Amino acid sequence: xxxxDELLRANGGNAAESMGAGVSRSSDVRGAFSDSLxxxxxxxxxxxxxxxxxxxxxxxxxxxxxxxxxxxDASGLARLAESLKTRGQLQPVRVRWEESRGVxxxxxxxxxxxxxxxxxxxxxxxxxxxxxxxxxxMLAIQLIENAQREDLRPIEQARAYKRLMDLYGWTVTRVGxxxxxxxxxxxxxxxLLELPAAIQEQVEQGSLSPDSGYEISKLDRAEDQIAVASRxxxxxxxxxxxxxxxxxxxxxxxKVSLGRERFVxxxxxxxxxxxxxxxxxxxxxxxxxxxxxxxxxAQANAKETTRGEAA
Numbered sequence: 001x002x003x004x005d006e007l008l009r010a011n012g013g014n015a016a017e018s019m020g021a022g023v024s025r026s027s028d029v030r031g032a033f034s035d036s037l038x039x040x041x042x043x044x045x046x047x048x049x050x051x052x053x054x055x056x057x058x059x060x061x062x063x064x065x066x067x068x069x070x071x072x073d074a075s076g077l078a079r080l081a082e083s084l085k086t087r088g089q090l091q092p093v094r095v096r097w098e099e100s101r102g103v104x105x106x107x108x109x110x111x112x113x114x115x116x117x118x119x120x121x122x123x124x125x126x127x128x129x130x131x132x133x134x135x136x137x138m139l140a141i142q143l144i145e146n147a148q149r150e151d152l153r154p155i156e157q158a159r160a161y162k163r164l165m166d167l168y169g170w171t172v173t174r175v176g177x178x179x180x181x182x183x184x185x186x187x188x189x190x191x192l193l194e195l196p197a198a199i200q201e202q203v204e205q206g207s208l209s210p211d212s213g214y215e216i217s218k219l220d221r222a223e224d225q226i227a228v229a230s231r232x233x234x235x236x237x238x239x240x241x242x243x244x245x246x247x248x249x250x251x252x253x254x255k256v257s258l259g260r261e262r263f264v265x266x267x268x269x270x271x272x273x274x275x276x277x278x279x280x281x282x283x284x285x286x287x288x289x290x291x292x293x294x295x296x297x298a299q300a301n302a303k304e305t306t307r308g309e310a311a
């Protein structure tokens with residue numbers, strides 16, 4: 001049983017209940033009279049009574065100020081709001097009553113609540129969490145729900161993993177087991193948090209892919225990481241080329257200089273000189289050194305040709 005299941009069961013629910021199932025089941029009303037009663041219709045056979053589910057006015061629900069997720073994509077909220085208006089609410093939110101504030105606080109489903117407000121709905125369907133819940137337990141529920149969301153931004157997701165590890169002392173392996181994701185995915189996400197803030201922002205905004213951010217995190221120096229990230233974004237450097245450069249430069253003190261896939265020189269007379277290969281990974285200096293070497297070879301070949309003609 002995962003931590004989320006344990007928390008919800010300990011507080012009167014389970015993971016399925018947060019998706020809309022009831023938090024308690026009614027007793028079998030047929031009981032000892034089942035032999036004398038006609039068979040139940042197929043449409044109700046196996047169904048259970050749902051408790052603690054209500055239509056709650058939106059103005060009676062507030063976000064939890066300790067909710068770890070802070071940013072919500074505006075375009076995504078607009079699409080969800082339109083879906084709520086046309087198809088209705090397909091999944092309830094989960095709330096608990098906060099007596100001191102006189103409102104319900106959201107445990108899960110803030111995105112749906114925001115979209116409902118945007119759609120102009122008067123109420124939302126909610127599962128009400130009964131009984132007290134400790135702040136750390138509530139945070140864990142929110143973190144796990146957030147960490148499992150597909151639309152969560154990479155840095156937000158990495159932060160959720162980190163907070164779960166700090167909260168419960170979980171290892172990378174335990175986080176992967178709880179969230180049903182690979183250990184490698186968790187490790188790569190956490191490496192993003194070691195990058196400079198400027199690069200994290202590039203990853204968060206989508207201009208730099210999480211995979212590229214992970215590769216850049218292998219460089220030791222922050223200035224090298226920033227320089228490489230800037231070139232990757234500006235020149236749309238591919239992953240394979242980035243890996244080659246990072247592998248060749250990782251751990252060295254020399255400044256990293258990321259080359260293009262090829263260097264091309266075109267003369268006014270139409271002649272073209274192209275440089276490809278390993279020399280590019282060392283930057284302009286490597287290209288210059290290679291061209292000088294080629295020039296020396298060309299000069300030597302010219303001398304041999306001149307001698308042959310003279311003979």
